[in-house]
Amino acid sequence: MRTKRGESPLATLAGKYLTLDEDERELLGSLTHEPRRIARNSEVVREGKAADNLFVVRSGWLLSYTIMPDGRRQVLQVHLPGDIIGFCDMPLPSFTYELKSLTDCSLGLLTRDRVNHIFHTTPRLTGFLFSLMMVDQKTHTDRLRVLGRMNARDRVIHFLLSVLVRLRLTDEAEGDVFDFPLTQFDLADAVGLTNVSVSNALSSLQEQGIVKRSSGRMQILDEAYMREAVSFTNRFESIDISWFPYLQASRA
Amino acid sequence: MRTKRGESPLATLAGKYLTLDEDERELLGSLTHEPRRIARNSEVVREGKAADNLFVVRSGWLLSYTIMPDGRRQVLQVHLPGDIIGFCDMPLPSFTYELKSLTDCSLGLLTRDRVNHIFHTTPRLTGFLFSLMMVDQKTHTDRLRVLGRMNARDRVIHFLLSVLVRLRLTDEAEGDVFDFPLTQFDLADAVGLTNVSVSNALSSLQEQGIVKRSSGRMQILDEAYMREAVSFTNRFESIDISWFPYLQASRA
DNA sequence: CGAGGCCTTGAGCTTCTTCAAGGAAAGTGG
DNA sequence: CCACTTTCCTTGAAGAAGCTCAAGGCCTCG
Incomplete structure (x- = not known):
């Protein structure tokens, strides 16, 4: 909802644990370049969709949840700015839950290729992400x-x-x-x-x-x-x- | 309780997803060399103990749990042969739960140094562990x-x-x-x-x-x-x- | 054979749910 | 900007699911 100083919330978060150098800061920032804008109350992914990318929340709130057979719902997680969504789906072929926006959101897309890139070039960020x-x-x-x-x-x-x-x-x-x-x-x-x-x-x-x-x-x-x-x-x-x-x- | 062919259960598990070469097989096996024997119904770690190593379950069942203020208990996980216990405690200074054996157990110890070694030498096992x-x-x-x-x-x-x-x-x-x-x-x-x-x-x-x-x-x-x-x-x-x-x- | 732990079963109680209706708030369209 | 609609929140009454307490029996192990 509210991002201070124009900085990405993930970078803010990382800054609490690491002193980022310029390259790292830029790399983190790039994750949220060209963010995808999502309107309030819309479905971002459905269960079963191929999990070929992650999302980095730049602004806004989202919910991930599953639907029970009887129609009731269990919310698995509330996603806030700075969150990375879908990390633990990477070894699985598809998303295993629904993702819905609660507010207008701005999401950075993070493809597997890009995760690769981070893992190979910046061990410190890798450690941070894990x-x-x-x-x-x-x-x-x-x-x-x-x-x-x-x-x-x-x-x-x-x-x-x-x-x-x-x-x-x-x-x-x-x-x-x-x-x-x-x-x-x-x-x-x-x-x-x-x-x-x-x-x-x-x-x-x-x-x-x-x-x-x-x-x-x-x-x-x-x-x-x-x-x-x-x-x-x-x-x-x-x-x-x-x-x-x-x-x-x-x-x- | 029952381990077939003398093979470590973690290796059996890995074999379902990877074709292990000899080095990898040996490395996995070494994790459960000199296993620590634990008697039935004993406390293995207490909450707050330094989390300087992981455990690999070679045989037996264990429970990890927390105690509520009113004395009730919440079991967090049942640990079976092949399980790795404590992975997600690595970025934390100490264990955040109690660990108790349900049966006689055999546990391999896995120090942080050894985790390091695996991560540096066998990327395939690393991928598997993550x-x-x-x-x-x-x-x-x-x-x-x-x-x-x-x-x-x-x-x-x-x-x-x-x-x-x-x-x-x-x-x-x-x-x-x-x-x-x-x-x-x-x-x-x-x-x-x-x-x-x-x-x-x-x-x-x-x-x-x-x-x-x-x-x-x-x-x-x-x-x-x-x-x-x-x-x-x-x-x-x-x-x-x-x-x-x-x-x-x-x-x- | 005895003791302790574990399981079963029942009665009464507590907490949360379901169902329902009324009211407040927020969003929408003229 | 106001009326209308929809969504959300509140409150109450009745019901159900699970909990507490308790007693008795079984099984296991020393």
């Missing part, structure tokens, strides 16, 4: 804990926190306030509830002064309480890519 | 769908199927029968239920002739019905590593 993918996986196991063992209120709390910390990574959150384009149906499908339960949980949180909502924006008022309630850990805080083998190879 | 990691992630998103949107019966069905197909990969399943060392508490903690619900679900499945249990063994009687019930897809069937960039690099 680390991102591994953190992605950690995020998923955290969500298993949420869906498997938390009640409605805590599920909603955990979801809001996870969005907040990710927005902060790319400077998209303004302190404790951020745009929040999900409907309560979307949120419900993300945390395994119904829209009714989500409505109740959010109302209760607002009444107790823990969050505040207003027309597509969300404010986190008592972050400490929320973190405590769900034992939240920010996986992005502890990334360390210095160990990554390709790095050492390139320095030798 | 593909495994990506499939791992797919497996996790499948479980999100299970925990978010399925009822007790279907959760149990999905779990049994996912174990079955993984055991078949390393030839540890005998047709539709396999060892099943999990208690109903373990299974419950894996799929976000209580032992009571698991007991009910299993009894119902057995009564309807869909599965059959007997003292630590499980038999799948109506696999087609079960696959249909949960729209099961076997992610390992569709792995394709031919695209992997490092491969092309080494051939060029």
Whole structure:
């Protein structure tokens, strides 16, 4: 939605872990050259489409999800600026989920050729990308804990926190306030509830002064309480890519 | 539990996707040289321990799990022969979960140095390992769908199927029968239920002739019905590593 | 043979869901 | 800019699925 300084959000993110040289910065930037513009509420890929490229989110929010046989939906991930979509589909012949835009979006296309190019020329970025993918996986196991063992209120709390910390990574959150384009149906499908339960949980949180909502924006008022309630850990805080083998190879 | 022909289960698994040359076969084998023996029901790592090495499961079953503040448990993954444990912890300073053996186990240790060595010398194995990691992630998103949107019966069905197909990969399943060392508490903690619900679900499945249990063994009687019930897809069937960039690099 | 762990089954309860209706907000077209 | 339409949110009542608690039985292992 909001990109600062005209820089790509992925570059902003990378800058938190690496000091990029000019080549690397340019390469990262090139991923989001000629971005594809996507209108709000449109289908970007359908399940089964050939997974011959990845997407890099330059701006906007997207949802990936699957449809159950009975028509219900499970949201697998919320994609924010700086995210790379489809990395783990690369060894598979096709996408295994649907991808839909929640807002107007700008997506960089990343072909397999280009991934090749990065992997061969910039070991540091390679290490960074793999680390991102591994953190992605950690995020998923955290969500298993949420869906498997938390009640409605805590599920909603955990979801809001996870969005907040990710927005902060790319400077998209303004302190404790951020745009929040999900409907309560979307949120419900993300945390395994119904829209009714989500409505109740959010109302209760607002009444107790823990969050505040207003027309597509969300404010986190008592972050400490929320973190405590769900034992939240920010996986992005502890990334360390210095160990990554390709790095050492390139320095030798 | 049962390893055929003395071959390491990871090598068996790799052999399904690659034709290994002698060097590669030897390297894979070396990962499980001098395996560490672990007794049934013992803690292998605790959360917070430095993640300076991975484990390769040579034989036996293990569980990784987290404990909730209220003492309940969420099983994150069941580890079977051929599995690599801890890959996605590499960019993190320490393990983020507990690891416990369900049976007597034999674990190969894999230090970061050795990972380095593989990455530098055998691009094909590197591609294979990354593909495994990506499939791992797919497996996790499948479980999100299970925990978010399925009822007790279907959760149990999905779990049994996912174990079955993984055991078949390393030839540890005998047709539709396999060892099943999990208690109903373990299974419950894996799929976000209580032992009571698991007991009910299993009894119902057995009564309807869909599965059959007997003292630590499980038999799948109506696999087609079960696959249909949960729209099961076997992610390992569709792995394709031919695209992997490092491969092309080494051939060029 | 005894003890401990594991499984089963039932009763009552809690949480979340379903169904439904009313109201607010946002988008659309004249 | 206003009326209309649609989507989204809220709230309530009733129902279902799974949980808690508990007791009894089985199986295994020492």
